[in-house]
Amino acid sequence: MIRTANAPVSYGVFELSIPGLVPLPDGDQLAAWVAEAGYEGIDLGPVGLFGDRDTLPELLGRHGLALAGGWVDLPFAAADDEFDASFAGLAPVLDLFAAAAAAAPAGTFAPKPTIADSGAAERKARPGGAPELELDDERWARFAARVQRVADETRAAGLEPTFHHHACTYVETPREIDRLLADTDIDLTFDTGHLLIGGGDPVADFARWAGRINHVHLKDADRSVLAAAEGSDDPMRDVWQRRMFVALGEGDLDVDRIVDEIVDSGYDGWLVVEQDVILQDAADVDRARTDQVANRERLRRWFA
Incomplete structure (x- = not known):
């Protein structure tokens, strides 16, 4: 069975938002919009958006939603002190997921902590990745060992982790995804939009990774925005502000083919629709709601 969810990022609530331009929706408003749009689940968004471990389950229940997953990034390629400080903050976040899982109705998929790399300046300057940006063998071995450590910690909390390949991080291109899957036992959040950015083929790559995919983000992307952002002072922010992520069917994703592939594969889990937007005026809020x-x-x- 596949259940559909959406995410706060589709409504402009994420780390690249500019709250001074337009007020962002709070957690209660966001959950109401996602439920009204017809989704069964929602991602966690920034920690605290939907409350703490005591209030999160009540908010979800009030809107008839389940927690599907949520972004948890750590600086896997950073120096030891930076990574260790980030790892120390993992347990309270996992506690939020555990609380939502414990309160979920019977038969609902458990939320998957969606682990990702925080990236680095060199990657944020080159959305799409490149061979020369890959970690060397020594740095990669440390990266993979840290990912495995986080996966083990997540399972110890009674949750199943998933890893999100993502633009502007050290797991962005198909080659880097292959490397991660070979060197860790964590399964994959397959994100169609970020795969397009990283030079992958969503239909072909889903088929070859299907046995390791335990979470799906369905996202359309306009790859022409990558070229338009070249030379920008802040390429990562520029590609988001230029609306690289568009409504399903408006970008380079063959929506029918990839959803057919996902369904035919027997995939069983959450399918989270995402359309990252940076809200820049009131009209963007209305468009975000309409698009979802x-x-x-x-x-x-x-999915009726």
Whole structure:
């Protein structure tokens, strides 16, 4: 069975948001919009958006939503002191997921802590990645060992982790994803939009990684924005502000083919629709809400 969810990032609530331009929705408002758009679940968003371990389950229940997952990034390639400080903050975040899982109705998929790399300046300057940006063998071995450590810690908390390949991080391209899957036992959040940015083929790559995919982010992307952002002072922010991520069917993703592939594969889990947007005026808020309704309607062929 596949259940559909959405995420705060689709409504402008994430680390690149600019709250001074337009007020961001709070957790209660966001959950209401996601439920009204027809989704069954929601991602965690910034820690605290939906409350603490005591209030999170109540908010989700009030809106008839389950927690699908949520972004948890750590600086896997950083110096030991920076990584260790970040790792020390993992347990309270996992506690939020555990509280939501314990309160979820029977038959609901448990949320998956969605582990990711925090990236680095050299990667943020080159969205899309490049062979010369890959970690050397020594740094990669440390990176993979740290990912495994986080995966083990997550399982010790009674949760199953998933790793999110992502633009502007050290796991971005298909080659880097292959390397991660070979050197750790963590399974993959397959993100169609970020795979397009990293030079992958969503349909072909889903088929070859299907046995290691335990979470899906369905996202469309306009790859022409990558070229338009070249030479920018802040390429990572620029590609988001230029709206690289578009409504399903408006970018380079063959939506019908990839969803058919996902369904036919027997995938069983959450399918989280995401459309990262940076809200820059009030009209963007309305467009975000309209787009997420349209994205859900686009999927009615497969998920009534």
